[in-house]
Amino acid sequence: xxxxxxxxxxxxxxxxxxxxxxxxxxxxxxxxxxxxxxxxxxxxxxxxxxxxxxxxxxxxxxxxxxxxxxxxxxxxxxxxxxxxxxxxxxxxxxxxxxxxxxxxxxxxxxxxxxxxxxxxxxxxxxxxxxxxxxxxxxxxxxxxxxxxxxxxxxxxxxxxxxxxxxxxxxxxxxxxxxxxxxxxxxxxxxxxxxxxxxxxxxxxxxxxxxxxxxxxxxxxxxxxxxxxxxxxxxxxxxxxxxxxxxxxxxxxxxxxxxxxxxxxxxxxxxxxxxxxxxxxxxxxxxxxxxxxxxxxxxxxxxxxxxxxxxxxxxxxxxxxxxxxxxxxxxxxxxxxxxxxxxxxxxxxxxxxxxxxxxxxxxxxxxxxxxxxxxxxxxxxxxxxxxxxxxxxxxxxxxxxxxxxxxxxxxxxxxxxxxxxxxxxxxxxxxxxxxxxxxxxxxxxxxxxxxxxxxxxxxxxxxxxxxxxxxxxxxxxxxxxxxxxxxxxxxxxxxxxxxxxxxxxxxxxxxxxxxxxxxxxxxxxxxxxxxxxxxxxxxxxxxxxxxx
Amino acid sequence: xxxxxxxxxxxxxxxxxxxxxxxxxxxxxxxxxxxxxxxxxxxxxxxxxxxxxxxxxxxxxxxxxxxxxxxxxxxxxxxxxxxxxxxxxxxxxxxxxxxxxxxxxxxxxxxxxxxxxxxxxxxxxxxxxxxxxxxxxxxxxxxxxxxxxxxxxxxxxxxxxxxxxxxxxxxxxxxxxxxxxxxxxxxxxxxxxxxxxxxxxxxxxxxxxxxxxxxxxxxxxxxxxxxxxxxxxxxxxxxxxxxxxxxxxxxxxxxxxxxxxxxxxxxxxxxxxxxxxxxxxxxxxxxxxxxxxxxxxxxxxxxxxxxxxxxxxxxxxxxxx
Numbered sequence: 001x002x003x004x005x006x007x008x009x010x011x012x013x014x015x016x017x018x019x020x021x022x023x024x025x026x027x028x029x030x031x032x033x034x035x036x037x038x039x040x041x042x043x044x045x046x047x048x049x050x051x052x053x054x055x056x057x058x059x060x061x062x063x064x065x066x067x068x069x070x071x072x073x074x075x076x077x078x079x080x081x082x083x084x085x086x087x088x089x090x091x092x093x094x095x096x097x098x099x100x101x102x103x104x105x106x107x108x109x110x111x112x113x114x115x116x117x118x119x120x121x122x123x124x125x126x127x128x129x130x131x132x133x134x135x136x137x138x139x140x141x142x143x144x145x146x147x148x149x150x151x152x153x154x155x156x157x158x159x160x161x162x163x164x165x166x167x168x169x170x171x172x173x174x175x176x177x178x179x180x181x182x183x184x185x186x187x188x189x190x191x192x193x194x195x196x197x198x199x200x201x202x203x204x205x206x207x208x209x210x211x212x213x214x215x216x217x218x219x220x221x222x223x224x225x226x227x228x229x230x231x232x233x234x235x236x237x238x239x240x241x242x243x244x245x246x247x248x249x250x251x252x253x254x255x256x257x258x259x260x261x262x263x264x265x266x267x268x269x270x271x272x273x274x275x276x277x278x279x280x281x282x283x284x285x286x287x288x289x290x291x292x293x294x295x296x297x298x299x300x301x302x303x304x305x306x307x308x309x310x311x312x313x314x315x316x317x318x319x320x321x322x323x324x325x326x327x328x329x330x331x332x333x334x335x336x337x338x339x340x341x342x343x344x345x346x347x348x349x350x351x352x353x354x355x356x357x358x359x360x361x362x363x364x365x366x367x368x369x370x371x372x373x374x375x376x377x378x379x380x381x382x383x384x385x386x387x388x389x390x391x392x393x394x395x396x397x398x399x400x401x402x403x404x405x406x407x408x409x410x411x412x413x414x415x416x417x418x419x420x421x422x423x424x425x426x427x428x429x430x431x432x433x434x435x436x437x438x439x440x441x442x443x444x445x446x447x448x449x450x451x452x453x454x455x456x457x458x459x460x461x462x463x464x465x466x467x468x469x470x471x472x473x474x475x476x477x478x479x480x481x482x483x484x485x486x487x488x489x490x491x492x493x494x495x496x497x498x499x500x501x502x503x504x505x506x507x508x509x510x511x512x513x514x515x516x517x518x519x520x521x522x523x524x525x526x527x528x529x530x531x532x533x534x535x536x537x538x539x540x541x542x543x544x545x546x547x
Numbered sequence: 548x549x550x551x552x553x554x555x556x557x558x559x560x561x562x563x564x565x566x567x568x569x570x571x572x573x574x575x576x577x578x579x580x581x582x583x584x585x586x587x588x589x590x591x592x593x594x595x596x597x598x599x600x601x602x603x604x605x606x607x608x609x610x611x612x613x614x615x616x617x618x619x620x621x622x623x624x625x626x627x628x629x630x631x632x633x634x635x636x637x638x639x640x641x642x643x644x645x646x647x648x649x650x651x652x653x654x655x656x657x658x659x660x661x662x663x664x665x666x667x668x669x670x671x672x673x674x675x676x677x678x679x680x681x682x683x684x685x686x687x688x689x690x691x692x693x694x695x696x697x698x699x700x701x702x703x704x705x706x707x708x709x710x711x712x713x714x715x716x717x718x719x720x721x722x723x724x725x726x727x728x729x730x731x732x733x734x735x736x737x738x739x740x741x742x743x744x745x746x747x748x749x750x751x752x753x754x755x756x757x758x759x760x761x762x763x764x765x766x767x768x769x770x771x772x773x774x775x776x777x778x779x780x781x782x783x784x785x786x787x788x789x790x791x792x793x794x795x796x797x798x799x800x801x802x803x804x805x806x807x808x809x810x811x812x813x814x815x816x817x818x819x820x821x822x823x824x825x826x827x828x829x830x831x832x833x834x835x836x837x838x839x840x841x842x843x844x845x846x847x848x849x850x851x852x853x854x855x856x857x858x859x860x861x862x863x864x865x866x867x868x
Contacts, residue, residue, distance in 0.1 A: 047715070055632050055826070061586070140604040142586040142597045198604035202634040218633065218640060219814025221716055243715045245812060253712045260715065397825075427579020427827050434583070465593075 044545040045239040056202035072538035075184030075207035103170030124157040129188040140198030210235040210541035236544035262521035269327040283520035290515035309507035313357035314375035329400035333514035375415040393438035395429040400444035559844040566840040581827040628830030648815035655739030667750020689744025698737035698810035753785040798846025
């Protein structure tokens, strides 16, 4: 058996990997304390504001950061992402893992002596039950991220502390996917009876993390306390308090007034600008795996015609879109291709210019008037009359949906459409979108991580869950699977490029911009760094308050 | 009197039943069901089979009459059900939030009465003067200004001039009465302004009528002090419609608090019901709407009782004229 380098790509000799794992283990145990040795001040309460109450506490079932941010400090995953290098993993509940030569088997070695908050010991059965729960949830339990573990064929125990996972096909990203921050490990004895009731862990937090739930007062406060029986280095903070404050302005005011110490999600640029200028506050924004796409419903005419979809893409001045919607929804970023801005997988300027309308991305040198003239020609060829009425389904409660739709509608009118925006509340929007009762929709697609398998698998396959336009194209799905199983870095990069080139010419999804969420905290808050998604590195066990 | 009370009680029950039917239907005809909101299916990552299983568990795939009978059956046994959104008993969630709503309502009404009645008396006593005109103008403004707008103005003013922002933690009254009153005073003012204006106008109107009566002239002729004439003889005799108004407005106030609580981020029933409706949390939304309707019905019933107590003619007639 040989071992792959923490599930990314390329093969390493077993000895090297074991050394790496040992180093990583040592790093997790020693480096934080060394890094913070100058100043880590034990104790204190970190006051965090979030945008609302977590609707429940079940991380497997949730799709919202509100639940994940409160739960992350209380739970552990098999491995955890290294905040210093998000493509690498550090030990968490597993001390190490090994990948077989054929890439079909991944074996994890669990730590011994780990206890849940209720005092029971962590066992292999807990891990198996939790992973199966994500992959194939019991009836009445939902698993929005089951696709992350969809490649698992079997999970078997190996002795008292080993776990052998057999995959349907090799998947270099698998160790990172299985260690996704939502894939936390629950105690089987607690969760199984609750699953049988169809409730799951919605009202309970029983994890192995550095903090445990102290009290929760709906609408007011969620308080976590340090878990003195934590298996790792004890957390510096005594407590973490989450206060739900819905308005971003109010959250900003609370931070400036030193009534809270941190807020890990801001969208409004106006608020962030104020915070950047505020003394004693660090405010930042970074691209996150959330992208805004215009999606035609290909089951409705004339959007089954690729010329019409191409015309839609040609109509959009993406730079203008980013300049207008960016400050409202945080949609400041763009990518040459389908993957995260700044990633290694971006297409070249020449390549992106090949796709109709994408030359209006910043620095791509396009001419929007020429594009729109071409769009009119395409519509004429497709038999779409001038003044054709189109309706954009829009969700009213989020600027990334609402304001994007308004902007796109006005741009579509520039090529002869008579476009209007159908604004609905979240429930009505979801119903219409899921049933395919729309012509066009502008959707802000938030994916649970930045890996190619997450963004492409969830966002751009026919089976991935974000196929709102109801397209069918087995060749694209095959291209996705081919890149997913390729272990060689360079070969995989080429396959990912092929996928992007093939997908983008279909105009099933027309990418407009990428969202970057902001975060801000008092300068007193140390030991936290922002990663390119809002879910990772939220355990907060290394965070401390200075002064 | 007993017959009158029975009639009012029966009428109240019928009102509540009608409200129950209407709210039950309304929350279900809004597009998007509870399973979809609960599972985040709007993100498109939950299969139709999973949604069906959740609907099955929640019982929302049953025919509407079956669901209605089950809900009413539970309700009459004081079982308000389980919140679809949070999985917690609705009764517990309402119990945690109702005290804040009740406290704001009481404080708003106290402010309205304590300021509104003297303002009305003052305007009537000095009718036609600048005091009267000023108070009339203010009362019209108070009636015209929506409470959410007043709330926003209050918040903006407090933030701008005093760097104030809403408390992170709202102390319950029984834990820290002073702090709780201090925290809730601003929402109470925002909510109570309309009631203050109404009471002031009603008091002025009643007092103008009463102060022209013969017995007031007699009281003055007997040499009683003006204060005694106004408060002992005038206000006491004119209090009936004012008390009625206070009763009705106190009950109606709970409805308007939904917006005020949202503006001030108070974790009361208002915020709760809005979240429930947005998430299609049927049991929670139905229970809160029915509770608010019940408060209005009980408030009206109490007003009728007080009416009878204050005016013996009511007791003799057996029903209001």
